Amino acid sequence: MPTAASSQTALPLRERKKRRTREDLIETALRLFDENGFAATTLDELCDAVGVSKRTFFRYFTSKEDVAAAPSQDLWTTFLDQLRTTDPTDRTVIALLHEALLAALAEMPAANWPTRVLLTRRLASETPSMKAHDLYFCHRTTKTALNLLHTRLVLTPQDDLRVHLALDLLLSAFHLAQEAWAAQPTTPTKNDLITHIATVFEAVPQSLTVKAIARP
Template identity: 65%
Template sequence: MPLRYADRMSTDRLPLRERKKLRTRDDLIGTALELFTTRGFADTTLDELCDAVGVSKRTFFRTFGSKEEVALAPSEDLWAAFLAELRVLDPGDRTVVDLLRAALLTALGEMTGADWAHRVLLGRRLAAETPSVDAYGLYFCERTSRTALEILHTRLQLDDPADPRVRLAMDMLVSAFHLAQEAWAEQPGTPTKEDFAGHLNRMFDLLPESFTLTAPARR
């Protein structure tokens, strides 16, 4: 079973070995984000992180591929859940954009960790300040988009396998997500995942209007 996403099973129902792995992963994420934020990403060594959690570097690399990956792990969890939902969600008569929207909002609702929203914000700030974290985020975004497209092409009956509208729909989802995340991060107070869902819905609702938006030229 993947460590990132427990396939909607309660952790209480997982075998003891898997629960320990998940606890170790959670400890690595929380400690890494704290150290990266207080000491700086570049100034925090992998040895220091592993010592703080009490695990070996071998254990770290069984869980994460790099410091960049652990920094963005909370966001990756959301997108792993999104892909899992996309594999099972009934398309019905929904548009592709609406199907993607439903999968993302369902995945967001499954982010149950008490610190998940806070950790996402910390990771976002690290990406804004650290080129290597930002580059990893872009790589992950593209990889996730390609996987989502593969799922859509597998599950949907498309007349043309190369139909660009499927990619356009995915790109609209990504754009709506980024704009929602920006608005969410900038709102006053302590942002919650419910706030995030509200921003996402607003951006999705604005998509049709963006195609008909007109404005006079400045004089």
């Protein structure tokens, strides 16, 4: 008698268990990091709280930073999936990237994703090693995306350079939008973030033409 509560019954038991421990680890980690700070929380504490050995933790995450960055990584993993499936015709590459990002955002659970990702962002802004980890992950994402686009699009060697720049620009724009999103006075929602992204994207062309005017 499968109730509505178990929505993904298609998955085998082992897989469900794994997802559950992974989710438990992320959930508890974010709570502990939030309450006591990232540095002040030890992995032993986290593992005790979840009821898992430290050895097992490192079979799910590569580092202490990694578990805290999970929410933000989910977005970019989904982004890559979208990039694999979105029809690329009749668009500039930058518009394609923008669209794939919006599609990825749409996939994120509207309920708790904003709070989670904002918490991750706050932790990253307070903890250099976390920010570094996040930047590295984004760097990996651009590399993967570039390879992906090469398999799907016709790109000359010159285009490779331009597309790479476009990807870096996307990441940069997203981070700036995220900052504005986190700083806004009202409670940040997913739609707000989409608006901020649009705003930053509109500012991109002007970034090449801003004049330097010396202070008097």
